[in-house]
Every structure is written in C-alpha cells, then in structure tokens.
Amino acid sequence: MNLCFQNPVKCGDRSSSLFSALLITSNYKLGTCNLGFNGRVSENRKNIKPPVVTVKSVSSSVLGTVEGTKRNESSVYDAIVIGSGIGGLVAATQLAVKEARVLVLEKYLIPGGSSGYYERDGYTFDVGSSVMFGFSDKGNLNLITQALKAVGRKMEVIPDPTTVHFHLPNNLSVRIHREYDDFIAELTSKFPHEKEGILAFYGVCWKIFNSLNSLELKSLEEPIYLFGQFFQKPLECLTLAYYLPQNAGAIARKYIKDPQLLSFIDAECFIVSTVNALQTPMINASMVLCDRHYGGINYPVGGVGGIAKSLAEGLVDQGSEIQYKANVKSIILDDGKAVGVRLADGREFFAKTIISNATRWDTFGKLLKGEKLPKEEENFQKVYIKAPSFLSIHMGVKAEVLPPDTDCHHFVLEDDWKNLEEPYGSIFLSIPTILDPSLAPNGRHILHIFTTSSIEDWEGLPPKEYEAKKEDVAARIIQRLEKKLFPGLSSSITFKEVGTPRTHRRFLARDKGTYGPMPRGTPKGLLGMPFNTTAIDGLYCVGDSCFPGQGVIAVAFSGVMCAHRVAADIGLEKKSRVLDVGLLGLLGWLRTLA
Numbered sequence: 001m002n003l004c005f006q007n008p009v010k011c012g013d014r015s016s017s018l019f020s021a022l023l024i025t026s027n028y029k030l031g032t033c034n035l036g037f038n039g040r041v042s043e044n045r046k047n048i049k050p051p052v053v054t055v056k057s058v059s060s061s062v063l064g065t066v067e068g069t070k071r072n073e074s075s076v077y078d079a080i081v082i083g084s085g086i087g088g089l090v091a092a093t094q095l096a097v098k099e100a101r102v103l104v105l106e107k108y109l110i111p112g113g114s115s116g117y118y119e120r121d122g123y124t125f126d127v128g129s130s131v132m133f134g135f136s137d138k139g140n141l142n143l144i145t146q147a148l149k150a151v152g153r154k155m156e157v158i159p160d161p162t163t164v165h166f167h168l169p170n171n172l173s174v175r176i177h178r179e180y181d182d183f184i185a186e187l188t189s190k191f192p193h194e195k196e197g198i199l200a201f202y203g204v205c206w207k208i209f210n211s212l213n214s215l216e217l218k219s220l221e222e223p224i225y226l227f228g229q230f231f232q233k234p235l236e237c238l239t240l241a242y243y244l245p246q247n248a249g250a251i252a253r254k255y256i257k258d259p260q261l262l263s264f265i266d267a268e269c270f271i272v273s274t275v276n277a278l279q280t281p282m283i284n285a286s287m288v289l290c291d292r293h294y295g296g297i298n299y300p301v302g303g304v305g306g307i308a309k310s311l312a313e314g315l316v317d318q319g320s321e322i323q324y325k326a327n328v329k330s331i332i333l334d335d336g337k338a339v340g341v342r343l344a345d346g347r348e349f350f351a352k353t354i355i356s357n358a359t360r361w362d363t364f365g366k367l368l369k370g371e372k373l374p375k376e377e378e379n380f381q382k383v384y385i386k387a388p389s390f391l392s393i394h395m396g397v398k399a400e401v402l403p404p405d406t407d408c409h410h411f412v413l414e415d416d417w418k419n420l421e422e423p424y425g426s427i428f429l430s431i432p433t434i435l436d437p438s439l440a441p442n443g444r445h446i447l448h449i450f451t452t453s454s455i456e457d458w459e460g461l462p463p464k465e466y467e468a469k470k471e472d473v474a475a476r477i478i479q480r481l482e483k484k485l486f487p488g489l490s491s492s493i494t495f496k497e498v499g500t501p502r503t504h505r506r507f508l509a510r511d512k513g514t515y516g517p518m519p520r521g522t523p524k525g526l527l528g529m530p531f532n533t534t535a536i537d538g539l540y541c542v543g544d545s546c547f548p549g550q551g552v553i554a555v556a557f558s559g560v561m562c563a564h565r566v567a568a569d570i571g572l573e574k575k576s577r578v579l580d581v582g583l584l585g586l587l588g589w590l591r592t593l594a
C-alpha cells in the first residue's frame, strides 16, 4: 500500500497542475486560501486589499537582479514564510501579532509538516510524534500553549500520566511517571546503589530547566533583549552560558558509574535527539527531562494536527495569509538580498524578509541552488549531518489486544544496548487512543510504530520490490512488538499503512526524509547550532536545523526567536545596529569553536 501521509481527504495529486492551469502570466490577482483582514490590524493596514503583482516576466534570474518584475509597495509583504511546519507557523503568527503582514506558502494541502495529520477509514493519525512537550499552562516554557494563546487559541488537552514506558535490555522496564518523585522512586528501585548519582544528575537538569523557565524567551541574536536578560537574571543567564557547550553524557558520567544506568540515560536522550547522551546538548536534555514533570506531557484532544490548524486559523485572524499547494522552487535574490520567492507554477511573491522553514540543506541546496554555499553553512554541515529518517507504521487494531493499563508511549530495545542507534535497532510506539479514543472507531486503537531507517535502504527499488520490502520490514517490526508487548498483535490488525524515508522526503519535503540535524561527532553542546539569521541578507531560517534543534517545542522556540529577530530588522521591535554587529559577529565566531 502506498502511504499518503497527511492527506486529510484522500491520496491526492500533490503536483501543482491545478495552479499551473490557473496561472495567468500578467497582471493576475494572487488567490489565497483565506484573506481575513480582520482582527487586530493597525489603522494604516486596515484597508489593505489582496495584493496585485504585476509580472512582466516570470523567467527573471534567481541569482541576480530581478529584471522585468515590477514590485509595487502594496505587493510587498513584511515576511514570506516558506513552509507551515510548527517552526514556520510560530514565526508567522508571532510576526502577525506584531502587525507584520505575513504570507505563508505551504507545498502541501494542510498545515503542520511533521506535526500534521491524516485521516483514513475513521482513524485520525498523527504524522509524527504524539509526545507534546511545552503544552501545559505553567511557567515560561509552555511555548505551544503560548503560541496558540498569542493568536487567541486554546486547545483542550489530556494529561498523560506516563511520558514513556521504556522496555530495555536485561528486562529493565522503567516508566517515566508524570510525578517526578514517582519517577525517581522507580529508577532508584532499579539502581539503589546509584541513588545519589541519579539525584545529582537530574538535579543539574532541574538547575538548567529552572534557569530557562525564569527567562522571557526571545531571540538570542538580538542584543538589547539578551543583555537585558543578563542584567535582570545574571545567575540564570550565566548558568545557561556555562552549560551551553556541554553534553548530557559527560555530565551524567560525573555522577553515575553503573554502565546500565548510563545506557538508560543514553536511551532517555536518544528518544529526543536520535543520538546518545554524549552527543546530546545538556540544555536540550534538561528541557525535556524536566518539562515532562513540571508542565507534564499533554495530548491535544482531536490529535496533534489540531495545533497547526489552530495556528493557521489564528494567523488568518490576524490579517495575514496562508496558501496551500504553493511549492516554492527558488528564493529570488536582488543584489545579494533575498527579496522574494518563485513557485513551481511560476508565480512570484515579494517581501522585505524571507523565512525558510525548509531544512537548511533544502534551503541552501535547493531553494538557492547555484549560489555559493556561505561559509557559515559550510561550517554547519561540517558539524551536523542529516539524521536518518524513519520507517513508520500507522495501524488500527482491535482494542482487546492491548492489556488493561497499557501506557500511551513505549520505547523498545530488546536485547543489546549496542543496537540503540542502529537502523531498526529500537522501536518507538505511540497509542494516542489510550488518551483520546475519539481518534479511532469504537473498539479500535491506533498504533503508530516508528524506527530509524535511512533513505539509502529504500532507493533504486522498482515499485513492486519497494512495496514488498515495506511489507516485509513492517511485518518484522510488528512481530518484535508482538513478542515483547502484545501477543496476538499481527492478527488483530484492521488497518495498516507503511511509510518509509522516501515517504517522508516526498510529503515533508525534507532532504533524504531526514528527521533533523545530528552532530557528526561529539558536539560542543549547542554552541555550533546556527540561530535564525543567515549569510544572505533578508533570509532567515526556522525549524529543526536551527537552534535548539529537533522537537516540536524546540522548533516553536526557533519560531519565537526568528520572529523577534525579523521584527527588529523590519522596525517592529527595538534594535541597535552597533550592538547587532557586535553580537552577531561574536555568535558567528563562537560557532566556529564548535
């Protein structure tokens, strides 16, 4: 079966033929899905009409001056966002509430990217993760809740009592309880001789988390804000600066000696970073290892896809726009500055700033193809490689196959710790219907199973062999779960779709279907991770190939940071040119040390 990710209706034609057919090459009105110029729009923007772009020639050079393309004031947006993943949507909505005029261009039919959804046979499947950090009503780090609130949205959520149930070698079984004390009690019962080490390691995580939670989160590339935070919260900022270049594994080894416990901490890190603890930045580890107990993991009623839908609606309420089936093929440069984008169907749009939610590899390798790769991007690609993609199995099963009290999320690594980072070595499993039964027909559960897999394993196969291989690999993964967790699983399946790295590449437009950036060696914590500005004037990146990396809450933070930096650059926030030059230079230099 060919998996058609995310399509909420049916497996549809994702080509731009519809738009190509509609394309008129001169003086055409740009149709948008929704042009709701209502909401909090300033006086001088209230009467803005849908923009009219006069296009004399759609074949102007992507690399040089945009000859033959006339841009009038009203056709120029404050920002164009390429892609509507959570990173792109948060950047767009945060700018829109600052009264910027934003246009989001999404290749697919619905918003959300990896955080989208699709519906089949009465099931609503989350495309990606169902584990939502940052979705509580507490503190400063609930970035998903805050992003929705900024555009007047709130989703009903269901608290998850157990973040993950680990099933590990030597029959080590650990549940990550919502209550921190319950989790510590369970872990120390398995490793009583390491009680002090456990408390010390997770204690450092809390120190970092509490520092993060005390800050107002904005762009670390904007000096007025950053110096302001250092002035108001010097201890917390110094704590964060101290841990910025450090990794979780090295800190764990200061306190913990038991090799099996250290492997458990590797697994804790692997599920959020796809690498072991020695390669996982301590700030990121602290964020997830504590937020799950502080705000807790909360699942949105109706599925994860509702987050992106709500953000997209909120964006339109603010007077900005989103267009679907809008496949950006290139970024238009004018005298070295990013000024617009060109779509696969030939349409062009212009803006003061361009924000790419495509990965940095796609942005610089495809959307700016032919341009010399800037030094900063070369450095990024030296330090980070593309993490493998996933093989995903979305299934509907008869409810009775799950024992009572089954947890929602599981991580399975059966026999050998060495397999943790191997392709197909470990298995992630989410059963969101444990929390929200409305996602499946009565008497059924959803099982979303995923395991790391590389595109190289799936390329060059004729269609029949590709289909057969999908079935074969999926059957073996299902058998492993049947053996470890749910006897009778194979015979209880009522629906099954299998996606491969090729599916991820096709539907999420991510180079090699990558899950995100992964350090080539041992990184210096987060030091080498680029922020949002790029070497191209007017071009910004957002999403998981920006600081702080993979994860829905992480890309939400990158969206918040990006919006703040862009707002400062287009005059919607305070900025100091002199301080900017100093800070951006310093950060660029620090990255070269990573």
Ligand SMILES: NC(=O)c1ccc[n+]([C@@H]2O[C@H](COP(=O)([O-])OP(=O)(O)OC[C@H]3O[C@@H](n4cnc5c(N)ncnc54)[C@H](O)[C@@H]3O)[C@@H](O)[C@H]2O)c1
Pocket (backbone or CB within 6 Å): 082, 083, 084, 085, 086, 087, 088, 105, 106, 107, 108, 111, 112, 113, 114, 115, 127, 128, 129, 326, 327, 328, 329, 357, 358, 359, 362, 390, 504, 507, 508, 509, 510, 513, 514, 515, 516, 542, 543, 544, 545, 549, 550, 551, 552, 554, 555
């Ligand atoms: N890849 C996965 O399987 C997976 C699974 C679970 C969670 N996640 C997490 O989701 C997060 C990713 O969020 P994100 O915001 O960085 O991005 P994203 O990949 O979720 O979204 C990017 C969006 O940009 C669109 N896009 C890309 N190129 C385009 C183009 N040229 N023109 C128009 N649209 C284009 C895509 O269709 C997609 O909707 C990461 O944190 C990742 O860890 C990923």
Ligand SMILES: CC(C)=CCC/C(C)=C/C=C/C(C)=C/C=C/C(C)=C/C=C/C=C(C)/C=C/C=C(C)/C=C/C=C(\C)CCC=C(C)C
Pocket (backbone or CB within 6 Å): 129, 130, 131, 133, 164, 212, 215, 217, 220, 229, 237, 238, 240, 241, 244, 271, 272, 273, 283, 284, 285, 287, 288, 409, 410, 411, 428, 429, 430, 548, 549, 550, 551, 552, 553, 554, 557, 590
């Ligand atoms: C600048 C300089 C130099 C200095 C300064 C200092 C300072 C002030 C600093 C600051 C910093 C900051 C603020 C930072 C921040 C950070 C953050 C927010 C981070 C975050 C992070 C997050 C993350 C990483 C997340 C992630 C997550 C994830 C990935 C998830 C996933 C999940 C999954 C996959 C699921 C699983 C499942 C199963 C098991 C089934």
